[in-house]
Amino acid sequence: MKARVYVTLKPSVFDPQGQTIADALHSLGYAGVGDVRQGKFFELDLQAGSREQARTLASEVADKLLANPVIESYRVEVES
Amino acid sequence: MKFGVVVFPGSNCDHDAYHAATDVVGQDAEYIWHKDTSLKGADVIVLPGGFAHGDYLRTGAIARFSPVMASVIDFARGGGPVLGICNGFQVLLEAGLLPGAMLRNRDVTYHCEHVIVRIEQTDTPFTLGGTRGQRLRLPIAHGEGNYYADPEVIRDLEASRRVIFRYCDERGEPTDAANPNGSLNNIAGICNEARNVVGLMPHPERACEGSLGSSDGLVLLQSVVTALTHEGALRT
Numbered sequence: 001m002k003a004r005v006y007v008t009l010k011p012s013v014f015d016p017q018g019q020t021i022a023d024a025l026h027s028l029g030y031a032g033v034g035d036v037r038q039g040k041f042f043e044l045d046l047q048a049g050s051r052e053q054a055r056t057l058a059s060e061v062a063d064k065l066l067a068n069p070v071i072e073s074y075r076v077e078v079e080s
Numbered sequence: 081m082k083f084g085v086v087v088f089p090g091s092n093c094d095h096d097a098y099h100a101a102t103d104v105v106g107q108d109a110e111y112i113w114h115k116d117t118s119l120k121g122a123d124v125i126v127l128p129g130g131f132a133h134g135d136y137l138r139t140g141a142i143a144r145f146s147p148v149m150a151s152v153i154d155f156a157r158g159g160g161p162v163l164g165i166c167n168g169f170q171v172l173l174e175a176g177l178l179p180g181a182m183l184r185n186r187d188v189t190y191h192c193e194h195v196i197v198r199i200e201q202t203d204t205p206f207t208l209g210g211t212r213g214q215r216l217r218l219p220i221a222h223g224e225g226n227y228y229a230d231p232e233v234i235r236d237l238e239a240s241r242r243v244i245f246r247y248c249d250e251r252g253e254p255t256d257a258a259n260p261n262g263s264l265n266n267i268a269g270i271c272n273e274a275r276n277v278v279g280l281m282p283h284p285e286r287a288c289e290g291s292l293g294s295s296d297g298l299v300l301l302q303s304v305v306t307a308l309t310h311e312g313a314l315r316t
Contacts (some may be wrong), residue, residue, distance in 0.1 A: 009183075013228060015182045017264070065145075068138055068174065070181040071228055
């Protein structure tokens with residue numbers, strides 16, 4: 001079973017990379033692009049008996065390692 | 081007394097720290113591989129600079145789970161002096177021995193240069209030989225040294241005098257121009273509540289000999305020698 005974990009900087013945390021990407025897009029003429037926030041995406045191949053188990057396992061590894069709660073938050077999606 | 085220099089796969093300032101502790105300061109030192117669980121009788125632990133575990137995921141994120149870290153955490157909780165330099169500071173943050181986290185430098189550029197930091201507090205084992213306001217010229221070499229913590233954590237760090245080093249200009253003013261990475265409040269180094277664990281981004285161990293451009297970093301190593309060899313040195 002596959003789970004996807006999206007890790008992003010908390011809204012209150014400045015994102016220098018996202019800002020640089022936004023600046024680059026603006027200089028390329030994309031005036032319609034506003035703020036850009038860069039994050040991380042993980043695809044986990046899990047051995048789990050149910051989607052709920054998979055979600056619990058993915059959340060556990062996100063809490064333990066994938067995200068740093070001081071600056072980041074995460075969202076889990078389990079493939080159906 | 082003996083320095084223990086932890087070596088993670090990807091550490092690259094371990095030899096600098098060992099050289100400074102032995103050849104320059106004249107103390108014993110021993111490397112401690114990250115899979116060791118014994119600290120080999122070290123009196124002070126140095127987590128050196130580098131790119132532990134390739135800095136994959138986040139700086140220090142994987143290193144904090146190295147077997148040696150449980151022993152380092154026990155040593156720190158028992159009051160043993162621990163110094164985290166650059167990547168070592170990042171490991172201390174990830175391990176929760178110090179509060180906060182590192183973001184990319186605000187200009188998204190790796191900075192390799194000399195900066196000036198000001199000693200803010202001298203009641204730690206690594207600064208007791210210095211004076212408050214003393215300026216040190218030290219090298220930095222990092223891409224993720226932009227210190228961040230929640231506003232209440234920053235307030236607490238300031239109120240409890242746990243900001244130990246601050247980036248400043250030549251006159252000792254902590255200006256924005258003197259801040260190389262965007263760290264909140266120009267923070268270059270902090271300590272824990274018990275004040276025995278200190279982390280900083282600049283490299284004092286690379287600034288212990290005049291032939292290297294600066295010997296201002298010596299005060300950190302000499303301070304901890306004094307702290308460990310003179311009973312009551314820290315209580316002054």
